[in-house]
Amino acid sequence: MSEGIAIITSGGDAAGMNPAVKCAAEYAAKHGLKPWLVYGGLNGLIQDKIVEADRLLVSGILHRGGTVLRSSRSKEFFEYSFREQAYQNLKKRGITKLLVIGGDGSFRALHQFYTDFGMPFAGIPATIDNDIAGTDYCLGVDTALNMIRESIDSIRDTATSFSRAFVIEVMGRHCGYLAMVSALASGAEICLTPEIPYNLDSIGARMKHQIENEGRDFILAIVAEGTKMGDYVTRWINDSIGMEARLTVLGHVQRGGSPTVYDRIMAYKFSVAAVESLISGQENAIMVYRKGAFGHLPISEVCDNKYEMDPSIVRLCKPLSE
């Protein structure tokens, strides 16, 4: 019986998880491992929802959003007894390696699992927030950005038809990446994020100047969820700038959608890197993409550090916060 590898999606869902699952399963099989799929995230490990990855199960999933393996947040996995159950479920099938596609919480959980039972894993960073340390890119971000773009391009139709301001809140509890890139990509006038200090007085003066002197007759403002400024800024544009303003909270529309080409290709490359790292004997490595190349980092460097925003994006965005 060939050695088994179990593939799990865990944490918040992100576009690109499905192509990563498909590619990891196929690449593992081609290189002598027997791939298994875990349904329902870490809970699925405990509940023994582990199925051999035959061709039909990974066929026709490449272009679908979310994760067909489903995900979950598992409280039980924090308890040793449940983890031991999970271990027995893997052991009885000859599974000796794990590949997890998810966020840093999931990586930590599997590191604990490794400490308990010595079963190594490889991690593929996937979260639309793009806030995992050590990698320039997390799976799902490009798709989320393009979903946001389509929404904003649609709102712009109304904004330009009606001389209105639209405030659009995008996801990102601690990280303004989606907000910054969306603001640039949509030509927004205002962008508020946790990372860049903003000054409403100067923003207001800039807007009024453009309205009075340059014929500006609509405003797009992008606000990161984490600033909690959506409502406030909307009222402020109404009251201080004097342009009728509306708030749209994009919500979970941002999470879905068929993965873009970029996310599908990144899924392939991340998966190949992850399977190869496991085959080569790496333990608990997190795959990272930095400066245009793939590599891996020990879990501590990923989970104990804070993500740093791309300085070139910050630099381009700064004028929108001033």
Place this chain on the structure above:
Amino acid sequence: MSEGIAIITSGGDAAGMNPAVKCAAEYAAKHGLKPWLVYGGLNGLIQDKIVEADRLLVSGILHRGGTVLRSSRSKEFFEYSFREQAYQNLKKRGITKLLVIGGDGSFRALHQFYTDFGMPFAGIPATIDNDIAGTDYCLGVDTALNMIRESIDSIRDTATSFSRAFVIEVMGRHCGYLAMVSALASGAEICLTPEIPYNLDSIGARMKHQIENEGRDFILAIVAEGTKMGDYVTRWINDSIGMEARLTVLGHVQRGGSPTVYDRIMAYKFSVAAVESLISGQENAIMVYRKGAFGHLPISEVCDNKYEMDPSIVRLCKPLSE
């Protein structure tokens, strides 16, 4: 000098306004009228933003959302002195007919204008709410529905990945048309609208039954804005049904987007009907589409009656409110 016809978009913007403008201008020119474009809605009439509709101005607009003529809500138009100014602006250019694309508020305003100065108009109903009496269809509805569909299809990816309930609030202050059709088109389990009485107890029982007996592990609920039930239902699903629930308010994303084929073709047919009604001497007729055919109604029948919801849609939707 040939007789002039001025084309105006007024009220909330809707997809399909641009193809209607283009077609009306071209069709009018072909039939001996000289077409003019009014920028900025009724305000534009007062402020004399009236431009000859040459080929370049109506070229390349067919596929764009919103209205390139821009719209507005005009308080000034309620005053006789401003209306007279508008009349002078039209008269000096030899404009003797108006074509307005908008909602019933705009029709009423132009009817007052007719009472004052005897200038006839034709109206094309355009509003994404689909709540104008006498017509089965208002321009913009199909595009709005497809924008909503894409958003819900995206949210569904997340819902099915994660065992969650999503409550989605769609536009419609007095009318549940968008909510009902979207609920059917997205296979939602729950739909709450102003028109159909709903019973949360029986809905809850139905959901629990499916969760316990049929493996249901996600819920999509569509709520019309006018019910003001978005927040309440979201908490209620959380607390009473016991499934983690999130609310998404789709907002102005619904208004924009490139017009669908249906809206482009309806725009053509409505425009042709409107120009022909003016040429044939009809005064103040509102174009309507009923039972698959175009016709027109006197303004009183449109503005003094309440829209009636398509009973076949109500019938299909009823089980989602029970």
Place this chain on the structure above:
Amino acid sequence: MSEGIAIITSGGDAAGMNPAVKCAAEYAAKHGLKPWLVYGGLNGLIQDKIVEADRLLVSGILHRGGTVLRSSRSKEFFEYSFREQAYQNLKKRGITKLLVIGGDGSFRALHQFYTDFGMPFAGIPATIDNDIAGTDYCLGVDTALNMIRESIDSIRDTATSFSRAFVIEVMGRHCGYLAMVSALASGAEICLTPEIPYNLDSIGARMKHQIENEGRDFILAIVAEGTKMGDYVTRWINDSIGMEARLTVLGHVQRGGSPTVYDRIMAYKFSVAAVESLISGQENAIMVYRKGAFGHLPISEVCDNKYEMDPSIVRLCKPLSE
């Protein structure tokens, strides 16, 4: 055991088949029939690929293009012995009624089946060509039109960037419906179809006039497959009009895509009508949509007549052929 109804998709695939399958299965179950799904079209009847329609099989299919039941062209079904095998497969499961979603060829095949074994069917017209007699609409047409629209809107970007002519061939072997509606919806300058006589000389003169006098610097021409004029017109624009021209044959891109809202709702209404017609004892009725209402026709009226093109579309399109 309750009476069974088997649902089949047959002939060329069309968007809307999946929502029709889902709705028919659910509506039949609600009204006391036991729904079955036939996989692989008429061949599936013969090969006994008939499965009970449980909730999971019709879940998550509403938004998918094509047909999850798959389709086929079956030569075997022309032979009595194979049809008898099909009959036995139905009989042993207690299936007494058939619902077929497809084109007139499929309707004829099932009518033969009825003549042989007395098993009644109801038909839902589904084909992107919109060329079935007696109904104004066939399932799948709206989605195909919107797929074409998106392709043409994309090509237009290049056409306007580069002073070029683009000839676009759309599907329709005997019927110019897709070509005509697409030409209107995309603001094309030229449209060639089997139905409307066209005159290249006058078209050429019209184009040259616009190029020389009105600044026209690109041309969009839509050609129906059935005219076989794609290549010829492309060369003709190059040589006679003197504008660099390119041909794009849209091909099977037109067939796919997530069903639009219109197709989903029509699928619902067609399915309800079909199930109700079977329950009420109608035999071999074809559901039709005419003048905004649903009804049904005896199969002879559908299969022995030629489809007539919507005259209002022909009228709007005629100037593009002159």
Place this chain on the structure above:
Amino acid sequence: MSEGIAIITSGGDAAGMNPAVKCAAEYAAKHGLKPWLVYGGLNGLIQDKIVEADRLLVSGILHRGGTVLRSSRSKEFFEYSFREQAYQNLKKRGITKLLVIGGDGSFRALHQFYTDFGMPFAGIPATIDNDIAGTDYCLGVDTALNMIRESIDSIRDTATSFSRAFVIEVMGRHCGYLAMVSALASGAEICLTPEIPYNLDSIGARMKHQIENEGRDFILAIVAEGTKMGDYVTRWINDSIGMEARLTVLGHVQRGGSPTVYDRIMAYKFSVAAVESLISGQENAIMVYRKGAFGHLPISEVCDNKYEMDPSIVRLCKPLSE
């Protein structure tokens, strides 16, 4: 009078040109240069279609495909006398720098212009073929790939509904980049490009094995335009593999479409780099993106070398050619 910089789009149009124009104009203005727009590519320089880049001209273009500045192939620019005319047109406006967004042919033309008149330029590589030496990325590629993806995802609906093979020809006369990435991103079974030697015998054996043993019932094959194998492979699948096959030539659909977020952001970064290189006194530098970072290369390194395909893509694609 501040120094002028003229912005030109030249060669085949590509998505991302519009955001590059907008950003370059705004960034130049902010840094003390006076931006001008050249309409109609190099021909526009000769014909004096040079306009001051005021806010309205670069507003509302960010999300539009193609190039609003329009492009052209200019034979006249090969002649010194026309180039001198172009130079006079620039000189009389105080324009001393050029920024060109296009391919290597355009870079060569402007290098000749520099040799003649000493006017320096900066180049931004833009072509959907991604075949310019020295840069990992050319503007427009991501949008083209996603347009292709949507078309293939649509065709897949039909392929899986009907047990068919689809051969899809994508652009790329000398370069298989679009074909390779599209094949990976769509999970194609077969990929033929100019770069990777392919073996139809072994491909045929692989397909037959999967059809007979693994239930494969459809095939997607992606073929690069440059191989000229589209027709041949389609017939070969029909005849040798025995599965009904259809060819779709995607054509100019690939060129258009609203720029993706990736192309918009790359447009920003390329533009900033280009304006900065001109300000810093660089002459005739081509902006390049390599290993995740921006830089620039002398024109000779770009125009005298052949593009090298990303080896990680080649490696992932090789199994599809065997």
